[in-house]
Amino acid sequence: MSTIIKDIEAIDLLLDTKYDKQLKEIYTKIINSIRISEQEALTVYKESSLNTLGILANLIRVRKHGKNTYFNRNIHVEPTNICTYKCKFCSYARTKGDIDAWEYSIDEILSQIALYANQITEIHIVGGVHPERDLDFYVNLLSKVREKYPDIHIKAFTAVELDYMAKKSGLSVAEAILKLKNVGLDSIPGGGAEIFNDEIRKVICGSKSNAGKWLEIHEAAHKNGVMSNATMLYGHIETIADRINHLSILRNLQDRTNGFNAFIPLKYKNSNNELSHIDEVTIIEDLKLFAISRIFLDNISHLKAYWPMLGKENALLALDFGADDFDGTILDTTKIYSMAGSKEERPSLLVDEMVTLLKSANKIPVERDSLYNKIREM
Numbered sequence: 380m381s382t383i384i385k386d387i388e389a390i391d392l393l394l395d396t397k398y399d400k401q402l403k404e405i406y407t408k409i410i411n412s413i414r415i416s417e418q419e420a421l422t423v424y425k426e427s428s429l430n431t432l433g434i435l436a437n438l439i440r441v442r443k444h445g446k447n448t449y450f451n452r453n454i455h456v457e458p459t460n461i462c463t464y465k466c467k468f469c470s471y472a473r474t475k476g477d478i479d480a481w482e483y484s485i486d487e488i489l490s491q492i493a494l495y496a497n498q499i500t501e502i503h504i505v506g507g508v509h510p511e512r513d514l515d516f517y518v519n520l521l522s523k524v525r526e527k528y529p530d531i532h533i534k535a536f537t538a539v540e541l542d543y544m545a546k547k548s549g550l551s552v553a554e555a556i557l558k559l560k561n562v563g564l565d566s567i568p569g570g571g572a573e574i575f576n577d578e579i580r581k582v583i584c585g586s587k588s589n590a591g592k593w594l595e596i597h598e599a600a601h602k603n604g605v606m607s608n609a610t611m612l613y614g615h616i617e618t619i620a621d622r623i624n625h626l627s628i629l630r631n632l633q634d635r636t637n638g639f640n641a642f643i644p645l646k647y648k649n650s651n652n653e654l655s656h657i658d659e660v661t662i663i664e665d666l667k668l669f670a671i672s673r674i675f676l677d678n679i680s681h682l683k684a685y686w687p688m689l690g691k692e693n694a695l696l697a698l699d700f701g702a703d704d705f706d707g708t709i710l711d712t713t714k715i716y717s718m719a720g721s722k723e724e725r726p727s728l729l730v731d732e733m734v735t736l737l738k739s740a741n742k743i744p745v746e747r748d749s750l751y752n753k754i755r756e757m
């Protein structure tokens with residue numbers, strides 16, 4: 380009996396394609412870098428083993444980035460957790476007067492930044508949608524941050540925050556973005572996208588900006604030279620078809636603007652919020668989602684495994700399922716995920732720890748700037 384497996388047989392064995400002609404055709408497209416349709420993605424997602432999805436996603440990851448795994452030195456600034464909206468999945472938002480509500484003044488925010496300024500290249504500013512704070516407040520905040528720290532990249536405000544401050548000030552979103560850009564806004568984070576299916580959105584975050592608005596704001600940013608990220612909140616009441624459709628909408632916008640730096644799947648965490656009765660999805664589901672995102676989003680360069688939400692170990696696993704970016708050092712400056720039950724209660728990584736962690740997964744750690752230019756390979 381021969382022990383030699385011919386190449387073609389090896390592919391069949393690796394990818395489980397032996398018995399399924401349709402799957403084999405889709406896998407062949409993926410291997411040959413041919414774009415797959417929503418329907419094909421759905422079939423692959425539903426019918427493939429985790430292992431197969433991982434092999435395919437990793438193939439694309441290696442072609443795009445080799446073993447490089449990007450990270451940056453960053454902090455988050457959360458100016459307030461007072462929010463005019465009440466998203467059901469949110470464990471973080473509070474009403475003014477609540478004992479654990481906070482609303483930092485600009486001076487307090489500047490003092491927080493001063494603690495870390497010599498260790499970072501990026502400040503990520505995102506918080507609740509405070510009913511009394513308008514565009515002028517945030518223009519003032521960014522100008523002061525920019526004045527003190529001319530070289531630090533400012534990535535700030537979700538589309539939902541931008542929508543609210545523009546409306547409150549009677550400006551179009553494009554006008555608001557330009558005003559912020561003029562005083563220091565460098566890029567926009569990906570939050571607020573949740574899931575683009577507006578029926579689902581109505582149930583989980585009915586009162587805030589809808590999907591069309593989120594997309595309009597990111598398109599306006601891209602057209603005005605401001606790059607952004609995109610997220611998807613998964614693992615609540617959405618279906619797999621909703622997830623693929625979300626990816627498809629992002630891929631279409633990226634075809635038009637090429638303004639997204641990275642896509643970030645955000646796993647729904649179920650502590651202390653109105654959807655707590657929903658079980659969190661398994662790590663298998665997380666990894667399948669990372670893999671299908673890498674396979675489907677052929678035009679977004681980076682896929683981020685956001686470790687404060689996934690936990691370090693699971694984020695490391697995601698690096699073999701398509702992810703190439705580990706976000707940043709964070710230095711214990713965000714509360715969104717610890718309040719929602721993440722096991723990273725005080726998320727913080729020193730650069731040395733980050734490097735050791737990424738090397739333990741057989742990856743090459745690469746410090747990047749906020750636009751993914753290489754700073755140094757470690």
Ligand code: V47
Nearest residue numbers: 468469568569570571608610612645646647648719
């Ligand atoms: O929009 C809120 C999510 C987002 C929960 O652009 C939750 O680099 C899971 O967008 N379970 C804000 N997710 C955070 C965000 C982000 C984070 C890191 C990096 C970047 C980037 C963007 O957090 C919200 C919402 O989708 N969120 N509550 C929860 N219970």
Ligand code: SF4
Nearest residue numbers: 462464466469472507
């Ligand atoms: Fe407010 Fe954002 Fe929480 Fe929604 S997810 S309630 S917009 S802080």
